[in-house]
Amino acid sequence: MHLEALRAYCLSLAAVTEDVKWDHDLCFSIGGKMFCVASMEPPFSFSFKVDAEDFQALSAMPGLSPAPYLARYHWVLANEGHTLSSQEIEHRVRESYELIKSKLPKKVLKEAGLL
Template structure:
């Protein structure tokens, strides 16, 4: 997945916002809270995708080749794809959707309703 494809996909999720932070990272938020990040600082550097995940997913994913605890965010159960192609685009999209759901679920009921995320 390219950074542009990542951004286009994240944009399709409900109530998201996008900012460029920390130099040149593409940061996606729901309700002001981050659920996914694409970084890659250097010329020709491949994109590194990071996302929030469940405790179980975190424990499993960090054991896979090419996936690491996300720098600065590992204690909050975030993983990072360190190697290009470490996960299929379909799997990455599924984990991004799950990350969005996890973070949206942590918002207050009032915030969820205001953002159209709750019935």
């Protein structure tokens, strides 16, 4: 999956916003909280949050590693050469979206039209 496909998928999810942070990372958020971050410069890489049970196993897969600065929150970095299929990437990004969404206050969910 390349940046435009990842971007299209992230933006297809309800109430998602995007912005550029740190000059070269495209960040996708729900309720102001990031759920996926992608590099806009080569080599293409992206990060997403996973649940605690999956973190160790995913981090040990080829092309995947704990995300710098975010690993303590169970974020995984996918580099070039990762072995995730497009369907698996969509599943993991959706899971990240749902994990972040589940922690948002009801007021934020209501303002975003998600309640």
